[in-house]
Amino acid sequence: MNQTYFDERDVILSINDYNYLPDPESGAFDIAYGIDKNFLYGCGISIASILFANRERRLTFHVFTDFLTDSVREKFAALAKQYQSRIVIYLVNCDRLKSLPSTKNWSYATYFRFIIADYFAGKSEKVLYLDADIGCKGSIQELIDLRFADDEIAAVVMEGNTAWWTKRADTLSTPGLAEGYFNAGFLLINIAAWNTAEISRKAIEMLRDPDVVSKITHLDQDVLNMLLVGKARFIDPEFNTQYSLNYELKKSVIRPVNEKTVFVHYIGPTKPWHLWGGYPVSECFLNAKHHSPWQDDALLAPKTAAQYRYCAKHQLHQKQFVKGILSYVLYFKKKITK
Template structure:
C-alpha cells in the first residue's frame, strides 16, 4: 500500500467516520465546565475488563476529582452499560463510549500481543481534542492506587506530552539507532500513561505527523514497539518527563523468576502490568496484583469472572503460573490442554 493511499484512508476527514457510534452515560448530569480531568482508554475484547477496572481504580482513589471518562473500542456491544452507569453514579462522573470501525487501522502492523487497539490512542486524542484541552491516557493494564491531583496543576507549556521514560539512556540510544532518529538518544518514553496537551496536539498537527510516519514503508519496517515508536518519533522534541511513580512497570511473569520478582514495588501511583500475563487472567492472581484485585472487588464488576486462556500462547503461561502457585492438578490440566492445542496447531 502506498503512503498516499494510507494517508487517504486515515485522513482527518475519515477520522470521525471511524466512530460508528457514540454514547454518553451521565446519570449525575455532570456539567462540562465542572469536569476537571478527561481520561481515555482504548481496548478490544481481551482488554475490556482491564479498562473497566482501570476506570474504577482511578475513580476510587480520587473521589475529589470530577472526571469524564472516554472508552474507545471496536467491541462496545460486550460492555455492560448498566455497570458503567453504576460506576458513574458511585463517583459522580460521566462516561462516553465510542464504537470504532476496526478496518480504519487495518493497514498498521500488529502481532499476537498487540492488536490494532494499540492505535486507538491516536484517534482518541484527535476526537477528545475537539472539546477538551487536556487528557490523561491510560493503557487498559494500568491500575491507579494513589492521588493524581498533582497532574491537574502540571504545566505542560507548549509540550504535547508528559510521560515516564522507558528504561534508561542505553535503551534510548538503542532506539535512536534502530529508528534512525538521533534525538531519541536524549529520551524515549513509555506510552502507557500520557498526560496530553490536546491544544498543542492539534496545533502541532501531531496526528498528521504520525500518519505520515506510519505510511512510510521504510519507517514502518523499523518499528518494534509500533504505536509507542510512532509517538516518540512524532513527539521527539515535544515531551517532558514524569516521575516513575506515574508509570511503574511490572510483569506478572516476573513471579516465575525470584530475581525479577524483587523488582516489584507498591509505592507507585500507577501500576502498569506489562507483558502477556494480566491481573484479570485466572493465572495472574498474585499479591503484586492486589491493586487490581481491590479495585475490582469494590467496583460494579466485582462479580465478573476472571479471564480463562483463549490462545495456545495463554494456555502455556496459564499452566506455568498455576503450577508455580501450587495449584498442581489444575496446572497440569491446562498443561495437557496446551499440548493438545499444539498438536492440533491451534493459535
C-alpha cells in the first residue's frame, strides 16, 4: 500500500511535458531533479551530460522546480527534441517546505526529493534522484538494470570514511551509521518500498522535531541516513564521485575522477557552470554544455561577495592575474557595501 505525505493535487501547480521519445508510449528510465532557480542552468547541463553519454537509452527526466520562465521551457523542450528524449517540468507549491530547517548552503529546495518520491507512488518502480551539480561521463545501464530486494528502499553511495561514519553515528544517536553513511545527492529510489515505509512522512516529522533538529547538520541527508539504516544498498562510488573544484586551489590534490567514473558530483560552492570553474575535471559538464541548447550561453559570473572571493582565488591560481586582482577589488567593494 502506498503511504504518501504529499498529495500531488496540493503541490503540483502545473506540468510541461516535452516528449520526443520514439514510440512515446513505451517505458523509459525515470531520472528526477528538485531545484530552485539558482540551479536551473546546472540542471539543464546535467541532463544534457546524461543524454550525451547514454544516447542509445530511453530516458525520461523530471524537473521539479518553483521557478519557471518561457526561456527555461524553450531550452528544456529543445534539449528533449535534440536527444529524442522526454523532459517533464513540474511547477511546485513549496509552502509546506519553507518552514523546515534551512541553511546558507541548503534552501527548502533540498526537500523536493520527498515530493518526488511521493509523486511517483504507483507510477514508477524506481526513480533516480540526482542533485543538479552532477555531471555524467559514462553509462547508466547498471542502474537501469538494478533490481531491488524486497527490504531495500534505495541504492546509495557511501560518503567519507569510517571515522566520519562513527562521528555521524554518535552525533545522530544512530549506531548503525557506523557501518556507512551516504550522500543524498544520488538516490536510486525503490518507490514502493519507500512509500510503504512512509519515508517522506517520517522525514518531515523528524525535521519538525526540535530534538532531531538540534542534532542534524546536513538536514534531510542526516534524516534519510537515520531512516534508511539497514535498508539501503551501497553501490560503487563511481555513481557518485564527489569532488570540490575548490580542491584545485590546494598545492597537492587527489582527484578521484577516473575512467570508471559515471557521475561526478561537484560539491562545494564552486560549480562547473561558474566562470572560474574551468578545470579538466569539469570537462564532462563543459562538453555537454557545448552539445546542448545552452552552448552559446555564458558561464555564470560572480554576483555575491563570496563568489567574487572564490573567483579571484581561482583566477590567480589559473594565472589570470589582472582578472584575479579585479575580482578581489570587486569582492572588497561588495563587502563594504553589504
